[in-house]
Amino acid sequence: MDERRAPGIGGLPRVRVGPPRWLTGAPGGPAARLPWVSTVLLGAVVLAGSAVAARVRPEGRLPLDPVARLLLLLAVAVLLLRHRYPVAAAYGSAVAATAYLAAGYPYGPVFLAVAVGCFGAVVAGHRRAAWAAVGLVWLGHVLVAHWLYRWLPPAGDRAAGWGQELGITAWVLALAAAAEFVRVRREQGADRRAERQAAERRRADEERLRMARELHDVLAHSISVINVQSNVGLALLDSDPEQARAALTAIKAASKEALGEVRQVLDTLRTPGDAPTAPAPGLDRLPELVEQAASTGLTVTVETDGVRRSVPPGADLAAFRIVQEALTNVVRHSGSRTARVRVGYRPDRIRLGIDDEGPATGTDAGGSGNGLAGMRERAAGLGGTIEAGPRTGGGFRVRAELPLPTGTSGPAAHQEEDP
Known part of the structure; x- marks a missing residue:
């Protein structure tokens, strides 16, 4: 008999009788187990x-x-x-x-x-x-x-008779073989389940990393633009209301775009497996990046080497985010008001180059400090490479190469100079 004691009337212990625990399939479980x-x-x-x-x-x-x-x-x-x-x-x-x-x-x-x-x-x-x-x-x-x-x-x-012992021995061996067979099959099934669960966890971790990287790139760029424009607006609010109005307009546009991209990323969490409602950004949106950078006072020159052709969405998105993050770092950390972006299309890869003339401001411009790591993860995820560091003579340089799958090549000028 299993006695479970709980406070009763007047503080006296109340005894409840139930099936003994050794008789149940699990502690506290029903005897039906x-x-x-x-x-x-x-x-x-x-x-x-x-x-x-x-x-x-x-x-x-x-x-x-x-x-x-x-x-x-x-x-x-x-x-x-x-x-x-x-x-x-x-x-x-x-x-x-x-x-x-x-x-x-x-x-x-x-x-x-x-x-x-x-x-x-x-x-x-x-x-x-x-x-x-x-x-x-x-x-x-x-x-x-x-x-x-x-x-x-x-x-x-x-x-x-010893013949009877042979029969019993055969029975023991048959029992051993059957039991071992079932044990091995169960262990194999458990291993397969563990492998499936590990694969599911890896996919979930990769998806969370992709979401985090995407949100970082979207928010870091937009908030940097908003931060610069808000400083401009505050500085010119009294002396130049029209310029302050332009800064507020840029803030509105940047925040609207950020909300739209964040909503697109989060929609994939709410409805996994569904196609996104809007196409992912790609290099065809470079003019928008240039316009946003111009609103912060940064002049960006874009040069294209080769003829743009069909690019897989993953590589197109990674190239766009790398350029976006590099320009965001220029806005945050560089004293330069100019930057140059070069995009080189090759039959088997895309080459990117982003340069600014510096010098570094040395001030804390906010952010998580994961921008360069995120760029490297994006490039590595596609089998590409990325290099980032100070330039000779000042400034900062980002170089990236993203491979393209076979069959995506099209007509292009095959210049081999580095972008």
């Missing part, structure tokens, strides 16, 4: 089969009496615990079966109970305990049938 149905069916088969064996082939064995039936029931009843306590169930069934055989009762399906107990222990991972239990039954039978039979009932019993 035990394998009642299969165990009851097995018990019926063992009792009925043993009764038939006692009538058909007595062979000088003792008839079934209450003690025999009790041992048979015990060999089966312990199997109720085979899911939670597989070792105890295997040993309990083996000991009861050995006692049944040693007492001189007729052979029958009592071995089936031992098989089920040891089978459950092997599948649960307790192989040594299972084979020790099977060995106990086998060794006990050998001792009783070939040596101890002189002192054990029934009186006048004779030694069993």
Whole structure:
């Protein structure tokens, strides 16, 4: 009986009676979790089969009496615990079966109970305990049938033939093979499930990283524009209201674009698998970047080397974000008011170059500091490369190469100079 105590009337403990925990499939779980149905069916088969064996082939064995039936029931009843306590169930069934055989009762399906107990222990991972239990039954039978039979009932019993031992040995080997087969299949299934779960976690991590990178690039660029324009607006609010109005207009446009792109990214989270409602940005939107940079006082010159052609969306988006992040860093960290962007189209790759003349301002312009890391991750995700660092003579330079899949090439000028 399982007693659970809780405060009752007047602070006295209140006792609630429920099924004992050792009888349930899990702590606090219902008793229905035990394998009642299969165990009851097995018990019926063992009792009925043993009764038939006692009538058909007595062979000088003792008839079934209450003690025999009790041992048979015990060999089966312990199997109720085979899911939670597989070792105890295997040993309990083996000991009861050995006692049944040693007492001189007729052979029958009592071995089936031992098989089920040891089978459950092997599948649960307790192989040594299972084979020790099977060995106990086998060794006990050998001792009783070939040596101890002189002192054990029934009186006048004779030694069993060795052919019978060969049959029992074959039964043990068949049980071992079946149990090992099921164990291996279960382990393989568990490994496959673990691999699928690991792959799902990797995909989820990659998707979260992609979302974080996309949101960083969108927000970093737009907020940098908003920060610069708000400073301009505050500085000119009294002296030049028209210029302040222009700065507020630029803030409105930048915030609207940022909200639209953030909404597009978040929509993929709400409806995974659906196509985005708007196309992802690409190099065809470079004029918009130039216009936004101009609103912050940065003059951007764009040069194209080769003829633009169809580019895979992933490479097009990565190229756009790399240019966007590089220009954002110029706005944030450079004292230069000019920048140059070069885009080179090749049959198998896109080359990008973004330069400014510096010098670095050395001030904290905000941001997470992950811009360069994000650019490198985007390039590496496509199998490309990126280099970023100070230029000789001052300023900062970003160089990137993004490979294109075979079949995306089209007519282009094949100049080989670096952009």
